[in-house]
């Protein structure tokens with residue numbers, strides 16, 4: 673199961689209501705951070721997340737509202753005695769940025785850093801999940817991300833097990849784990865005799881700072897939760913396009929096209945003190961839409 677925590681749901685500049693872009697996603701013991709706007713490490717603390725569990729930070733692009741918290745967070749973890757390697761991934765230019773910081777700030781980290789520049793494909797092969805990225809349509813190279821759980825075993829059919837003469841007990845768990853067991857009458861029972869067809873894994877997608885585009889729809893295809901750029905309302909659709917962003921209604925159209933279960937609007941412009949009109953515009957297109965707020969948690 674994925675646990676997603678919105679650390680920053682704002683756009684461009686931090687306000688008292690919304691920090692700049694940052695989303696933490698936990699899958700079992702692994703934590704991943706997507707974008708790291710200014711102040712993300714404080715939001716991380718407010719959300720009571722553990723620095724030691726952070727496996728990788730994925731930066732969508734090199735604009736400040738997605739990046740300005742990165743160096744501070746990396747330094748804090750170093751001062752805290754982190755030892756495991758940290759992966760930092762993002763579009764081309766990330767290595768130059770981090771090298772410049774190292775040269776001019778003299779940053780020395782106590783742990784190994786692995787910088788991964790990408791324009792698409794798999795970024796992480798985790799235990800039970802994977803993270804992929806693709807280039808969106810913003811202007812500067814900008815990545816969208818998807819997290820996909822591995823295929824899950826089919827549902828356990830208790831009636832079939834009972835018919836085969838296997839009483840409830842630890843053997844049920846062994847069969848669910850793919851093991852063959854022996855029934856009390858000595859007959860062998862294989863997992864496929866008591867499990868339904870394999871079920872696809874759950875999926876999340878995170879696409880911000882983009883105009884509506886096919887790459888975002890592809891990343892979100894079939895997702896349980898799609899976290900999407902909604903910087904503007906329909907009133908400023910022209911400005912959204914000119915600045916490489918999207919509107920709430922456009923996010924909803926992509927959610928519809930991608931066949932997602934739920935849409936979460938984020939990267940909300942500070943001009944929308946009351947974001948309810950944006951939510952209404954999106955829901956008119958795609959009903960299962962919510963508005964992100966800082967420190968909101970979603971389980972998928």
Ligand SMILES: [Zn+2]
Nearest residue numbers: 683684737881
């Ligand atoms: Zn942004």
